[in-house]
Each structure stands twice: as C-alpha cells, then as structure tokens.
Amino acid sequence: MATVTLDRLGKRYAGGGAPAVQDVTFEVAHGEFFVLLGPSGCGKSTTLRMIAGLEAITEGTLAIDGKRMNEVPARDRDIAMVFQSYALYPHMSVYDNMAFGLRRRAMPKAEIDRRVRVAAAILGLEPFLGRRPHALSGGQRQRVAVGRAIVRDPKVFLFDEPLSNLDAALRASTRQELIRLHRRLGATMIYVTHDQVEAMTMGDRICIMDHGRVAQIGAPLDVYRRPATTFVAGFLGSPPMNLLPATVADGRVRLGEATLTLPARVPEGPVTLGVRPEDLVPVPEGPLRGEVVAVEPLGAETILSLRLPGVERELMLRAGRSAPAGLGERIALVAPHDAIHLFDAATGCRLT
Amino acid sequence: MWGRVLARAAVMLVIVLWTMFAAGPFLWVATISLRTTSEFMAAPYALPETWRFDKFATAWTGSGYDTYFTNSILVVFSAVAIVTAVGAMAAHALARYRFPGNRLVYLLIFSTIVLPPQITVIALFQTLAKLGLYDTRVGLTLVYAAVQLPLTVYILESFFARIPADLFDAARIDGYSEWATFWKVAFPVAMPAIATVVILNTILLWNEFLYAVVLIADDARRTLPLGIQKFMGDQLEDYGMIATGLMIAIVPVVLIYAIFSEKLIQGMTAGAVK
Amino acid sequence: MTSPRERPAWGAIVPFLLPATVFYLGLTAYPVIRTVWNSVHEVLPRREAYVGGAHYVELWADDTFWRAVRNTVTWALVAPFLEVSIALLLALALYARVPAARILRIAWFTPVLMSYVVVGIVWMWIYNYDWGAANAILRAVGLGHWAQPWLGTTDTALPALIVVTTWMWTGFNMVVLLAALHALPTEVIEAAELDRCGWGAKLTRVMVPLILPTILNLLVLSFVGKMKIFDLVWITTKGGPLWSTETVSTYVYKRAFEWSTFDLGYPSAIATVWFVIVMSFVAVLTWMVRRQQKLEY
C-alpha cells in the first residue's frame, strides 16, 4: 500500500509539438482505486507510463510514499502493471509468466511457488498453469496478466485499459472481479480507461483528462452531477448532457424562444446551458416546448430528439419504456432547478 | 473441350520434363555413388546391380572425407553459432532502439549483402596472414561469421521489429535489464526467425567455396567443398569414388531440407520477396 | 504493425551493437578499404610501394580483363531472363492446380541448395563428350552429329555454363513467383474472369502486371548473383578454354593467387573497379524497381 503523488507532472516528446501531458497534479491515497478517464489521445497512457517508469518524466515530480521517483528505474519502484495487450510472454507457460518477475528478485523457489498458486487460486487459473498464452481465451489471458501483477505484491497496481480487448459480457463480469480483487487486496490501484461505465463503477475517484490536462477530479457521482467543464459534461453519460447555447439577461436564461428561471446568480451574457437527458420531464404544459424529430426505443428506455424553436442543436430526452410522444408531435418539458447547469460560453467552465 | 484437355496435357508435359531435368542429375550421381568406376564406365546410366554402400566407408576413411567432414562441421557450426548471437543482438538493437545513425547502419548492412566477395577476399587473406590466422579453422570461422552477418541481421531485424513493445515494457517492470530482456524474452520469442537463419546459414556456409579456397591451404584443414575439389583433382578418372564423395556432401543438405523445407525456402527467398 | 522504437541510454545499446560492429569493421569494412588501398600500390610479400593509378592504366589495356568483363556481363544479362521466364512458366503451371504441386515446388527448389562444387562436377559429367547425358540424349534422338565436348569448345563453354546456372536458379525464382501469384487478391482474378478475359489476356493484362515488382526484384537479384560468379567456373573450366569462360572473379583470383606475379595490387584494382560497377548497378536497379513499385500504388 502506498500513496502516489503527482505534482505538475508533464511530458514533452522529443519530436516537438504540444506536450502530451501537462500540469497533472493529484494524490492517490492508500488503498484507493483511482481512475484516469478520457478520450483517445488525451494522455492517460502517457501519465500511467510515467508513473510506471516506462517513460521519462520531463516536468514536475512523481512521488510514491513521499519519495521522489523521477529518476528511479521501473524495477525499483515496486509497481506492477497490466497492459491492454496483456503483454504475456508467448514462449512461457502461465506459471512461468507469473513467476518471471519473482525469479529476478532472487526469491526462494518455494515462496515463488506459493505466491503463484495463491494468485492462480484467486483468479481461477489453476487448470491452466501449464498452458502457453496462445492456448488461452481472451478472458483467461486477461486474468494471467492480472495474476502476474498480483504475485508481485506491489505497492501500486497500474492498469492500462485492461478490459478493452474483451467482449461486452466478459467485460462486465471481469469488472466485478476486479472490484472484488481490489477490496480483497486493499491495494492502491491506478486504472486507465476510456470507458465511462468502468470509471463510474470501479473508481473511488476519477480523474478526467482532456488534451493532456486534468479537467476534473472527484468521486464518480460528484463528477457526474457537477461537471466542472462542458468537456466533462459532454464526456460523461450516454447520451451525454445536452449543451445548448443560451443567454443570461434580466435574471433569466433565454434558450431560443423559451425562457427559464436562473438556478443561481450568474453574470449576464452568453452561456452554455447544460441539462442531462434524464433530468427532463415531459409535462402537459411547460417552459420548454419542442417537436420530436427522432425516437430511439431501446427497450428499457426511449431516447427522443427534440427541436426547440430558435435553437440550432437538438435536445435529447431520456424517457421510460414508452415514448411520451410520437414523431412529429410537440411536447412540453420541465427540468428541476438543480438540474440546470450553466457554463461560461467562452471557457466552458462551470458558472453555478 | 479438346482445347482444355490439350492445354492440360501441355501443362503436365512441362511439369514432367522439368522435374526430370531438375532431379535427374542428382539421381544419376546417387546411382554412380553406389557403383564402382568400372561398372559405371560399362553402362553409365544403369542402376546399381549390387548396392555398394561400403564405398562410403572407403571414401570416409581412405580419402580423407572424415577430416573434411569434421572440418566442415566444426567451422560451419561455430560460425553459425557466432553469427546468430552477434547478428541477433545487432538486429534487436536496430529494431528496438532509436539512436542517431540507426537507419544508416541498417542501410550499410543491407548494401553489404550484395557486396562482391572479391573486394574483401584479397585483403582478408593479407589480414589473416598478419594475424597468424591464415590457414586455420578459427580464421575461416571468423570470416564466415562476418560474411553471413549482413543477411542474418537483415532477416532478423524485420522479425524483431514485429515484437510488440509492450512485451519489453512488461519485462522492464518485471525487473529485468535490457540485456537480460533480450536473452530471456526477445531471443526466445524470435525463435522461428532464428531457426530460419540458422538453417539458411548452415546450408550456405556448408557449400561455401571461395573464401575457403583462399584462406585454407593445408589438407588437414580442408572443408568438404575443398576436399571434393582436391579429390577430383587427384583421381580425375575415378568417377565412382568422386560420386560417393559428392553424396557425402549432398546427404546432410538433403536431410536438413527434408526436415525444414519450408523454413529453408522462407530463408532463401526472404530477400527476394520483399 | 511495428513497435515504436525507444531512445535509451547509449550504455544499454552498445553491448548489443559492439560485437557486430567489430566483425563488420574488422572483416568487412577494413578489407574493402584495404583492397582499395592495395589497388594503388604494388603489394609484394615483403614490400609495398605506391604506384598511383598504374594498375588502373594497365587494366585499361588488359585484353583478358575485358574478355572477362564481356563474359560476366553476358552471363549477368542472359541468365536472369532465362531463369525468370522459365520460372514464370513453371509457376503458372503449378498455379493451375496440378496434383502434387506442393511436393514439386519443394523438389524443384533443391538445386539451389547444392554447393557449386557438387553442381560443377555433376555438370562436367553431363557435358562429357563420350558418355555425358547431353550427348547421350542427342545421339539417342538421332542428332549425334551435334554432339561435342560442350565445356571444351570455346563457342559452347559459356552457354553451357549459363544452362547450369539456369538449372540451378530457376526453381528458386519459381518459388518466389508462385508465392507472389498466390498472394494476388482472388477478387482481381475473378473480376478478370467475369470480364470474359481469356487465359492469355488474364495472364498478360492482369497477373503479370500485378507481380511485376517481384519479377523485377528477381531479375536484379539474379543479375547481381551472376556478376559475382566464381565457384562454378573455377570447378568446371577455370576460365578456359582460351578465356572463353573467364569471369572477373576468376581473373581476380588467378592474378592474386595463381599466377606467380605475387603482386596483390593489380588484382585489387580489378576488384575495386568491379566493386564500383556492381554497387552502382545495384543502386540504379534498386532505384528503378522502387520507382516502378511507386507507380503501382
């Protein structure tokens, strides 16, 4: 168990151009499950690899348990990593794959054997210990990759999109397994993903990254409920939060031809108004009126797209099993006061 | 309809003729190797009446083939071991690391594959003489390793480049140095390509003649191709015995080929397919 | 997919490259430079003297050298076309789904695996005047008056040896071409079939153009191989009769190690000239093949 502290960590690749990672600051607590979330290319892997010692740190400091790690080679950081490709050694059996990292540490054979067997038992890998990776299914390979990390009993576990090569069903069950594993080991884990469901369900806290910078850090539901920027608002949720251009004037918000009361005091001028599709409630008579332009029945819920008069972007609405209105019909909506989010139109930062 | 049949027949004819043309000479030598010279002179294209396998024993002990064969084995196997290790290390470094001059080194090695051997053979003769390695098996071994180095690096580099970088990162996190990672991960993972170059180099060096004829003088250090050439010079008319000697050189190649035909074809054609 | 290269400390790379570098510098690069140095010196066992371009001037007037160049270039120009065209024919035959194609492919490849020493001796016998297979077949079909000592006649010796290299290398070329044919996208050939192309049209308009890069590669490879040829000639004719099969390589060898002139400078000059010629041919041909391939895409 350990704390991991990043202080204005940055990475600039030799090729030049914009830094891949910039000013990343956070502290992961003992035993915390910390998720790095963001779209492709936002610098999640780079950040993780700097923590692992696979990538040189060009700016800022990294500390594990308060000790500066910038110059410490990967092997001396006492971390373990699970790769997206699993990176299993193809020429070694499952047993040897797990034992490989222990052999280098001059550990007694009996202890190596004990650890491998314990890890195999936890992950249900006992029947496969003698097999080569190519003779395993994707899910089994993934568990070997996790097992290889467990046997090391490291201070920090690092995961780089470990589930993205699994099919949907397996991904859901493995997610649960990893959560249980985290509880059982109580270890510090840093987990990279671009999948918001993984982030929401697994993380104690999530850190959302955008273009190499931290956009927001917080508990999953806090981040979901109070996104700090339009980027975070638009990234989380599916369908994501509706973000519509609006204007604040006279203590009210004008959205196209509709007018809403202000949820809080904000300066006058153009804003971006955010409202989650599930926060919109159809009512017989309400301030927001629009025409239904698309209906997507998904079984458990129905997604409607509305066009509001005077608003260019469509508004998404999440309704129950049956659609409250058909295609081409007009419908009125309200949103609770606390479900209206206002962001600065220029910077995208939260105003309320 | 008849056109089809005719075309088919023409194709079959071409195939049969070429097969006879390609294989005939070997089969002929094989028959001669089991017959005495006088039997051969009486009927050059007859099959052996009695299969005289004892001729192989005679050639082996009486004509120095045991020495030639041992020399060939020694020189070829050591050279292949050296060139595999040295070449794999270099190929790994070229495939994996970015450093100034990386592509230049690669280009240099690549162009050396087509180097005419005459440009080095005279100077190698001088150099080995100066080092006291002229007319030694060690000298020939080192030259052989150097001669096969470019092709070895060329074939292995393209294979090493295809090993995913994650594997090396995993080994690094597992605590292994670059050196240990190479021997414990990269080298075993590249085994299919290593096997290809080992077999290919073995065959090519087994057949090598020019460097051997320049760098070896003493009969006791001759390799098989030199031995055969000498035997033919000495016993020009003893066709039966020469054929036996030829078979001693051919059989190991055919055996290796029979077992590893696909790998060998792969290696030989590696440069051409690109 | 290639893995990204990383940039580590020099300390990590040097151990990997050092042995290869030592071998390369010591036993390849240095000998090349030494040979070039030799070429402007008179190199006798105990004495070396600078002679400037004297060897090159001598070379210019050396009839044997020019004879060797002519022979070698003839060989290097004729053999590739023979090998590759016959190989293409054979590859197409195997491509037409004949029985036992797999085994035939392996069998036809065999000659290239043999030592030139072995091949040379076998073919000396095949060309033997009295009982060689070549003459035996001629006599059997009633063309006995054509029988001759193929390697002993100045007019036929070089063609006879070209037949030998063709015999040896055609299988190799065939295997490469067959692989290229099999790698062709089937849709292309099927499309041609739908267009009601005949076999001949399919071949010349669709298949051959598609494998043209491979064909060019093979031609270059064969060309370069023949420019270096030594072993076969040395075993069979030693350049004779009357220099009719002398190649540059055999001439270098003779001047360096056979003739009792002892000077290594002159043969080094020949080797240097040939080195420059071969390498520039390779450079130009590779460049042309590259350009051709660019047009393909």
Ligand SMILES: Nc1ncnc2c1ncn2[C@@H]1O[C@H](COP(=O)(O)OP(=O)(O)OP(=O)(O)O)[C@@H](O)[C@H]1O
């Ligand atoms: N070796 C490199 N050299 C130069 N730039 C790089 C290198 N590796 C990554 N980058 C750049 O750094 C940025 C961040 O890359 P990174 O791999 O961290 O993204 P990521 O968030 O993990 O994305 P993904 O979800 O696709 O894995 C990208 O813009 C990428 O192009």
Ligand SMILES: [Mg+2]
């Ligand atoms: Mg990534």
